[in-house]
Amino acid sequence: MSSKVLVVDDTSFVRMMIRHVLMNLGQIDILEATNGIEAVQFYKENKPDLTILDITMPELDGLSALKEIITFDPTAKVIMCSAVVHVFKEASAIGAVDFVAKPFRPDDLKKIIIKHL
Template sequence: MGNRILVVDDAAFMRMMIKDILTKNGFEVVAEAADGAQAVEKYKELKPDLVTMDITMPEMDGITALKEIKGIDPSAKIIMCSAMGQQAMVIDAIQAGAKDFIVKPFQADRVIEAIQKTLA
């Protein structure tokens, strides 16, 4: 059985892209969320092995969601996804407990490398 992953991004297209990369590489996408609030709910409900989390989202941003999930489960494994030019936010995310980050547009090998490293 593949590792269970929750994909969080406000853009359906980005969720589809990362989901495609993950499923082709034997990972199981257990759920998707379009904002941080949904991500926290889905995390509580499903307890996935790993979360890919967009930083910039409506309702609740990725860093706030990361902190909430870490509050529920300190051992949560979360990889942040960000567009270019969000270095300051990436640093905030790492300090808040993110394991790694991937830059958009996604490159399949980089996504898989970050996930394998985080799950190892």
């Protein structure tokens, strides 16, 4: 059975790095969004098993997107992935299940993804 993972980051290189980690895990359908508005829309349309969400993005930042996703689905599994580590505590209070600090090592990201899938 495959899992659905939504990757949200405004930087294409970061999305590519995360996609590479996910592809190495096997049966995973990968969805991608480039900002918080797309993230919320894609989440509502696809209800992914896991979302990896950046914090600093145009249109709608990651914390605001996280609030909307958690309001829509309180059981959502969202991993915050950002260089802005001082907001991880706030993200946790909103409902994020885990955090990955940028720049991340692929093996570290892989372990966190496996933990939540």
